[in-house]
Structure formats: C-alpha cells, structure tokens
Amino acid sequence: MTTNTTKTPAQQPTPLLPLPTTAARIGVLTGSALALAGTFLAWTWTEEFPGNLTVTGYPGGLQVITLAGAALTLLFTLSGMGVRGLNWLTPAGKTGPTALTALGVLGTTTYALAAISVQLGGLINLEPGAWISEIGALIAVIAALGLPGDLPPDDENTNPWTRFKHHLKAPPAPRAKELANSVEILIITAAFGIGLYVFAYGIDTYSELFVGFLITVALAAPALFRAGLIARLNRLTAKHRTITLTAALIAAACFPFTQTDESYALIGANILIFATVALGLNVVVGLAGLLDLGYVAFLGVGAYTAALVSGSPQSTIGIQLPFWAAVLVGAGASLIFGVLIGAPTLRLRGDYLAIVTLGFGEIFRITMNNLNGSAGPDVTNGSQGIPNIPDLEILGFNFGAPHDILGFTLGRSGNYYLLMLLFTAVVVMVFRRSGESRIGRAWVAVREDETAATAMGINGFRVKLIAFALGATLAGFAGTVQAHVSYSITPEQYLFANTVPPNSAFLLAAVILGGMGTISGPLVGAALLYLIPAKLQFLEDFQLILFGLALILLMRFRPEGLVANKRAQLEFHETGQLDVPEQRLPDDNVGTAKAGA
Structure with a gap:
C-alpha cells in the first residue's frame, strides 16, 4: 500500500x-x-x-x-x-x-x-x-x-x-x-x-x-511609512482618539521644560502661533475650498486690536482691558472684517476670488501705514507700529517673569508657549467639531462641486461666508497672543510674502504641504516651514534656494501633503484598479454580424 x-x-x-x-x-x-x-x-x-x-x-x-x-x-x-x-x-x-x-x-x-x-x-x-x-x-x-x-x-x-x-x-x-x-x-x-x-x-x-x-x-x-509602522500607529491612535489627543497635549506641554535656551522656547511659541493660524486657514482652503491669499490680514486685525486695548504707552486709545476681554475684542474685530470682506467677494470663484483676497491683504497693510496722523487719522502710528506692549498678567501670574515649576525654571518664552498651546488646543477642538458637523459636510460638498451641492439644497454663499468668518475669527484669536509675544506690531509683519513667517504665502504653503482638510497636517507643515528657515539663516543667500528646492521635491513626490486624507491620496496617486475592459459585442450580436458579413 x-x-x-x-x-x-x-x-x-x-x-x-x-x-x-x-x-x-x-x-x-x-x-x-x-x-x-x-x-x-x-x-x-x-x-x-x-x-x-x-x-x-x-x-x-x-x-x-x-x-x-x-x-x-x-x-x-x-x-x-x-x-x-x-x-x-x-x-x-x-x-x-x-x-x-x-x-x-x-x-x-x-x-x-x-x-x-x-x-x-x-x-x-x-x-x-x-x-x-x-x-x-x-x-x-x-x-x-x-x-x-x-x-x-x-x-x-x-x-x-x-x-x-x-x-x-x-x-x-x-x-x-x-x-x-x-x-x-x-x-x-x-x-x-x-x-x-x-x-x-x-x-x-x-x-x-x-x-x-x-x-x-x-x-x-518615509522609511517608517514604508515599513508600515506609521500605518499601525495610526490604527491605534484612531482607536484611542481621546488618549491620543491627551498624549499629544502632554508631550507638547513638556517641550519648554526640555529647553535651557529661551530662544528655542520662543521658536516653539512662534511655531504654535503660525500653526494655529494655518489651522484657521485650513477651514477656508482645506474644508471649503476657497483660495485666500490675504489671510494674514486677519491675524493682523486681531494683533492690532489687542495691542490697542492692552495698555501700551504708544496706544492712541489709551485703555487697558483684561486679557480675556482683549481676546474677545480681537477675535470679534477679525470676525467683523471677515464678514465685511467675504459678503461682497465670495460670489466670485477660483482665481478671481484669490485676486480679491490678495488685494484685501495689501489694503490692510497700506491702511495700517496710513493711519499715522498725517495721511489719515492717528490710530496705528503708521510704519512705527505699536511698540512696548506690556506682558500679560492672568490671576497674578506674570508671563514676563521667570517661574519655578516642578524644579524647572520657565522663562518668558516658555510661559507664552504654554499659553499659546492652550489656544492651539481650543482651535483644534473648534476645527474638529465644525469639520464633523453638518456645516462641515456642507463645506466639503461645496469644495468638491458647488453646482451639485446647490442642486442638493445647500446655500453655497451662506456656507462659504460661515467658513470665511470662522477662519478670520481663529486668525484674530491667535493674533491677540502674537501681539504680546512680539512686544510690538508693525505693518511690515503682514506682507503677502517675506522671509519671516507668518505671511499669506507661508500660511498657504503650510496648509497644502501639511495636508488640506486634516488637523495634524497644517500643524506639521507650519512647524517645518517656520523651523527650517529659522535654522538655515547661516546659509544666507542660499537659504531660500535650498528651501524652495525642498518644497519642489516634496510636491513632486508627495503632492497630497505630509499628512493626507484618503480622498487626497486617491486624487494624486494611482489607485491600482484595473483598467476598464474594451467593450465587446454580445455573442448573439457577434453571430449576427458575421452572418450579415
């Protein structure tokens, strides 16, 4: 056998x-x-x-x-x-x-x-x-x-x-x-x-x-991505979302305690300001699909408003509000400007809307220059700006003085870093809630096809105006802290493009390179776009050349952004699906065709 x-x-x-x-x-x-x-x-x-x-x-x-x-x-x-x-x-x-x-x-x-x-x-x-x-x-x-x-x-x-x-x-x-x-x-x-x-x-x-x-x-x-480690970590973070957000917040809060140099903590605070404003722009560009080239002006509105009401000796208003009131006034002023600018311009689309928003950004800067008492009313001191903005003091905690916390000495930059981290957490929560809401789904619908969205009963103009107003409010929200961190506010800080972010060009690049429509994408993009130029200053004339080359390579090999959603990945990369087969006549028709021949 x-x-x-x-x-x-x-x-x-x-x-x-x-x-x-x-x-x-x-x-x-x-x-x-x-x-x-x-x-x-x-x-x-x-x-x-x-x-x-x-x-x-x-x-x-x-x-x-x-x-x-x-x-x-x-x-x-x-x-x-x-x-x-x-x-x-x-x-x-x-x-x-x-x-x-x-x-x-x-x-x-x-x-x-x-x-x-x-x-x-x-x-x-x-x-x-x-x-x-x-x-x-x-x-x-x-x-x-x-x-x-x-x-x-x-x-x-x-x-x-x-x-x-x-x-x-x-x-x-x-x-x-x-x-x-x-x-x-x-x-x-x-x-x-x-x-x-x-x-x-x-x-x-x-x-x-x-x-x-x-x-x-x-x-x-990218090696970690190709190995599959990032994919597995993403599955864990999606499963434990609350734990992930808590861990991210704690890790970010520990950063100033790892630094012994105040200049590095200041870089961290400015990165958070830049990232928060970029997240606000992500509402306009990433969710609603509106190309805004003058978004940095809303940051300037919030910063100028806070500087005028925070007790600066050079303020022409001469009043000093509590910080919470200054925040509300700055965010409210940006909201008003967002509605006033958006109402007549959001009926435009594409390149025309981009040109109008670019013009608004330049008008804001020129207006701040002309409100100097000579070309116009004396409100902003013109090109001299508003200097000597006093440090914040909240519940007896002076943000301009060093403090000993858990055996670590936290300086002025570290104090403002933690304050800005709190602001960033609030903006992240607002972005997440609004993106997952009914209005957030309406934004995505308008972004993908406004005509089809209108046919389904969505008021495209109203939805876009809400996105524009919310994005402006979040920018003004961050501008109130920027005014105190930088000590002084001048119109030159709010150009469309210069070598020092934040500006409209860098903000838009942070959203696109980081990943439009995501939460972590603009945060990562803003951190890289602020940190890299700050660290490459020793290259002098070659700084922008190398920086531009890095952006070109990134857009070539990862056009959907560093942190992209699945929709963007399908748009920019092949899906691996089979091609549609060629149409063939049914067997009966084939036989009939042969008989006719």
Missing part, C-alpha cells in the same frame, strides 16, 4: 534566500557597521568645526546623527532577514526602509565631509574616522541596490535603479493582532515621547548640525 508523502504548502520547507539577495544584505550589514564604527573615531583634528568631532571613543555633533541612521539601518536589515524579535519593525516593507535609511546615512556623512572640507580648507582636514563612515555608508547604499523590491518590478525593467525605486513602494501593512488596551496605550505614549525627543533635539541643533538632522529625518520618516 503506497503512502502519499506529498507535503501541503504549509508543510513545505521555507526556501533559502537567493545568493545575490543574501550577499546584498550582508553588504548592507557590513557597510552600516563600518559607518557606525567610524563615528567612534575622530573626523577632524580641530575643534573649529561645530560639534567637537576630534574625540575618539564617543561621537559628537554630526557623528551622533550618522550613528543613529546606521543603527536604524542595521535594525531594518536584520528585521528583513527574519531575525526573531525584530519582525515587528517591518510589517509591510522588508527592503524599502533599509534602502531609505542607508541613503540617509550616506547623505548625512557626505554632507559632513563636505562641510568640514569647505569650512576648514580642504580634504586634508579629515581624519580616518570620517573616511571609514563614508566608505561604509557608500557600501550600504550600493548593496541596497541589489535587494529585491517589496513590489516585484516588470520583467523588462530589472536594472538596479528600477529595483531601487520599488524600494520606495511598499504594500499596506497587514493588520496586527489585537493587543491589550494597556499595551496599546503604552505604545501611543512611547511614540509621542520619541516624537518629543526628536523634535526637541532638532530645535536644539545649530547650523551644520541641523542640516544633517534634516537629511536624516527627511529619509527616516
């Missing part, structure tokens, strides 16, 4: 990896290990280059960033090889994250070598540790070209560059097994803790170190 010894597919032994794939992974491991080891050796002989790269035994400056990138590449490679305990690192893509992080290590190390050579005067200033890390990073990238893509390439396109492009694409991460709620909450908390540490480290960097940090983060972030 013969016995069937055929094994089922589940019983088949796992085939060995192809030799080229194994060699490529060994190459990535070897190169990453060399790059990591080189960071413990001196990269230059003099301390004139920032970061103290002369010490052997522990890394510093740009060496720390290279070490972090090399360690992440090693972990992703080992996870792709199926090492027990590391499989969770790459639930979706096994090779794409490795290629991206390896490229980040090479970019950071190459930039470091170039910066040392240019600043110190030649390659002679490089020590062996720099060359070891550079050669190791190069080996890792070349070996990564030999790894098979997570999505198989076409039969006719099997060259290394095509395979490398497939590393940038990964299938959706498989749904993970359910974990205990306590474990999922712990994962969310750890994720926000890591995010706080990375942000605090980045804002604390300087000149050349920040550029290296930016290169690594720019490639490590």
